[in-house]
Amino acid sequence: MKPKTRDAVKTKQTILQNAKYLFSQKGFDATSINEIAEASHINKAMLYYYFKSKKDIYEVVVKEILSSIYKEITMSEKCCDSAVGDLRAFISIYTQFANKHPYFPALLLRELSNSGKNLSESVLAGCIQLFRLFSDILQRGEDEEAFKDVKPMVVFCMVISTVNILVVTKPLRQTAAKKADDLDTSSDISVNEISEYIFKKITLMLGVAL
Amino acid sequence: MKPKTRDAVKTKQTILQNAKYLFSQKGFDATSINEIAEASHINKAMLYYYFKSKKDIYEVVVKEILSSIYKEITMSEKCCDSAVGDLRAFISIYTQFANKHPYFPALLLRELSNSGKNLSESVLAGCIQLFRLFSDILQRGEDEEAFKDVKPMVVFCMVISTVNILVVTKPLRQTAAKKADDLDTSSDISVNEISEYIFKKITLMLGVAL
DNA sequence: TATATAATTAACCAATCGGTTAGTTAGTTA
DNA sequence: TAACTAACTAACCGATTGGTTAATTATATA
CATH class of the missing domain: 1.10.10.60 (Homeodomain-like)
Structure with missing residues (x-):
């Protein structure tokens, strides 16, 4: 050939x-x-x-990204032994994805900042799909009495936005750390540290008292 | 006259x-x-x-916004009885400000998404100033043995980005709720509810075991 | 090898971009 | 009231924007 x-x-x-x-x-x-x-x-x-147009290209791009992160998360969700385990997997995969494709958090944050003005129906659907995945995990956690007092959307925003912002501000935080050396901006925190720390803190805040 | x-x-x-x-x-x-x-x-x-230029106008705008939120927070910080109290005040004031001036979260998120490409020195300084305020509260909390295992920047991002995203996605979450009525998007959560929920959860996740 | 068509190109379009110019008002001061 | 200047305007600038055109290649098929 x-x-x-x-x-x-x-x-x-x-x-x-x-x-x-x-x-x-x-x-x-x-x-x-x-x-x-x-x-x-x-x-x-x-x-x-x-x-068709510039906007068309943009929509295809966003759609591709969203569907690829969705695929990665659903594929890895095989452990299924507990809601806590699933939550950990979700946060870990999402954080890794965001780090591997650092364009994704920036794009998503910008998109949301427009209140979805450039966002097509199908892209919004992609976001909802992802939220549903997360929401289900939290619901299971409540059923298993591992979580309590859960507002799924707030917790979802907490996880997703924190990861996104940390990825996106990495260069900024490094600059800030150099400028003010007394400042702890977590400038060289690793991917795993981020994901593990967030996971630990989220389970703590949702956890039932022992 | x-x-x-x-x-x-x-x-x-x-x-x-x-x-x-x-x-x-x-x-x-x-x-x-x-x-x-x-x-x-x-x-x-x-x-x-x-x-001087379009960029100049933009910088003045961002500077004004940042300094006004900084003023509001420092002014209200008179209670000072405990780190937990200060944390609550910080989150509350910030959330109220973001809701009162909904342009602010969108602008900040977009700005950070650019890794501060449009960001001037003085604007970055404004962000750092805000972080320092927050970081000091957390440090006091550790000294008072109310908080433990604190990564200030991660917690800071957690609070700020969650509030910003919730404000910015409000119309989007309402749209989503109408479209899929089985979905709980916290579409009509109030300002106080957001701020109180986040405060409660943050203290839980930073809290020392009783 | 002739033909049809899918893929590609250069040249072009009106509209808008950020920014400048030279000249004109209105308000203050001497 | 004459002179000066701060505030304002209309018209313009080259460059770039998203998007289109008609003509031209290359390739598969018959």
């Missing part, structure tokens, strides 16, 4: 890949179509050959 | 006020200078008469 000089699948993937990188680094508005085209070494007109 | 038809102070304030609203609603890049001028009913050239 000789390498084709023309490959529709590859071209489309290249566009999406560069779009994902740029959108997450600079946001929707600060990223131009020309920029995506240049980064992809693909003629700008091709972006409109494969996609 | 007859009303002046020309008033430099008022004009500048009008610009800043509209800029604050627009920047927080749509972000830096999506907000145009023309837009700010039109919303203010002021000739575009005036924006460059009072400010």
Whole structure:
């Protein structure tokens, strides 16, 4: 099989890949179509050959990201021995994903800051799907009498937003630490430390007294 | 005193006020200078008469917001009877501020998502100032043996980001609740409920066993 | 090998961007 | 009231924006 000089699948993937990188680094508005085209070494007109509009590209990117994190979490949820175990897995996988794809937290935070103005129906559905997963774990925890006084959405926001903010502010926290050396900004905390600390604290705050 | 038809102070304030609203609603890049001028009913050239650039306007806006939240928190911190009391006051004031000025959480989240790319030195300093306030409370709590195993930055992010996200996603959570009525998105949780719940949970997770 | 079509390109579009200019008012002061 | 200046305006600037066009390749099929 000789390498084709023309490959529709590859071209489309290249566009999406560069779009994902740029959108997450600079946001929707600060990223131009020309920029995506240049980064992809693909003629700008091709972006409109494969996609309807800039917004369309953006939506596909966000959808892809959300579905991939959802897949990773559901795949790993095989232990199922307890709600606490599932919670730990959820937090761990989510934190690892956020660290592995640092574009994701930035993009999600920006998206939510717009109250979902750029957000399509299907993307909102993706967020809900993720929340449902988390909510179910907490419900099971209450059934097992491991958790009490649970407001699922608040706890969900607590976990997700804390992880996202910590990932996103890493360079900022390092800068701050250098500038004010008496300040403990947790600038070199590891991925596992973050995930384990949050897990421990969340179980503590939801835990029933012994 | 007859009303002046020309008033430099008022004009500048009008610009800043509209800029604050627009920047927080749509972000830096999506907000145009023309837009700010039109919303203010002021000739575009005036924006460059009072400010150096678009970025300059943005920085002044962010600085103003940060210093006003800092003022509100430091002013209310008079109780001082215990670290737990101060923590409660901090969370309460911050939550109230975020709700009273809902533009603030959106703007802050977006700013952090850029790793402070648009952020000036002085704005970063404002964030650090706020963190120091929070960090001191936690330190006092450890000294008083009310708190243990504290990672100040993580706890700080936990509180601030949770409040911000809850404020920012309020319309989104209401939409989601209507769409899937079996879903508990805490869509009509009150300001006080948020602040009290977070306070309770944070003290639980930092608390020493009785 | 001729043909149809999928993939790609360069050139172009009106609209808007952030920012500047030169000139005009209104209010203060001498 | 004459002069000065702070506040304001309309018109303009080159660059860039998202998006389109018609023409041109390359490749699979018949």
